[in-house]
Each structure stands twice: as C-alpha cells, then as structure tokens.
Amino acid sequence: MNNLLTHYPVNWIDGMKLSSSHFIAVQDFVTDSLRDAIALQTTDLNYGLQPMAGDAFKMHVLMDHYNQLQLTLEECHAVTPNGIRIQISTSQEGQTLTLSKDMTEMKGNATFSVFITAELFK
Known part of the structure; x- marks a missing residue:
C-alpha cells in the first residue's frame, strides 16, 4: 500500500526568486512519483532481493567467546x-x-530474524 503524497510539485512562475529548496522540492517530488510508479507494478512475487551479477546478499555472522553476536551486512x-x-x-x-x-x-x-527498513528522504 502506498503512502500519502508528501512531496508536491513546485509551482514555477516567471520572475520568482530561486533557491536550492525549490530544486530539492522538485527532486523529492520526482523521486516520490517514481517510487509510486514502481510500487504500482510491485506484486507479492517481485519484491525483495534483486538478482545481481555478483552477490545480491552478503552477510558475515561472528560469535565471540563472550557470547557477543556481530552481524555485518556487506551486500x-x-x-x-x-x-x-x-x-x-x-x-x-x-x-x-x-x-x-x-x-x-x-x-x-535460538532463532531470530533481522529486518532492514528504509525511509525515503531521510
């Protein structure tokens, strides 16, 4: 399910003073629109790890003598x-x-899961 629209297009007018925030707002709007377009094409079968020429997923798991678990996600x-x-x-x-x-x-x-979350624009 898509999130609500949070980044709106910039209303360009002749003679307006430009600042970097205008260009950032345009970029955020385009990125948000592309994300929505991709999400419309995403089904339960085509999201998750993506095929790559090399490793799509590479993680190292290390347990030391003090029962300290260290997970390192490299790819x-x-x-x-x-x-x-x-x-x-x-x-x-x-x-x-x-x-x-x-x-x-x-x-x-013990069995446990590791989840990666991503926040767009942060």
Whole structure:
C-alpha cells in the first residue's frame, strides 16, 4: 500500500526568486512519483532481493567467546513492497551495516530474524 503524497510539485512562475529548496522540492517530488510508479507494478512475487551479477546478499555472522553476536551486512540489493530501493555495497565507503547483540540471555538454540527498513528522504 502506498503512502500519502508528501512531496508536491513546485509551482514555477516567471520572475520568482530561486533557491536550492525549490530544486530539492522538485527532486523529492520526482523521486516520490517514481517510487509510486514502481510500487504500482510491485506484486507479492517481485519484491525483495534483486538478482545481481555478483552477490545480491552478503552477510558475515561472528560469535565471540563472550557470547557477543556481530552481524555485518556487506551486500544487499533489494526493493521494498512500496518501491524503495535498498542498496548496500562494500564498493561504496561507509555502506556496511553492523549489528551487535549480547546473546548471554539466550538459552539453547535460538532463532531470530533481522529486518532492514528504509525511509525515503531521510
């Protein structure tokens, strides 16, 4: 389901003073419109991890002697159900995600999920 429209087109008029906020508003409107167009074509079968020439998903899991779990997501190319693209790549500096969790309170075999969320325009 799509979100409500939050970025509106700029009403350009002759002689108006331009600022960077006008161009940012236009870019946000175009991005929002493209996201909506992609979301209209997204079904339950064609979102999620996207096929790539290399790895579409690459994650390292490390558990140390102190029961500290560390997950490092190095590659992820995906599309969310509302059309937002997630692109995490080690080829771009600062693009890895790391999660550390103390596992001392976990007893026996534990199963848990890791979710990645993305907010457009933030």
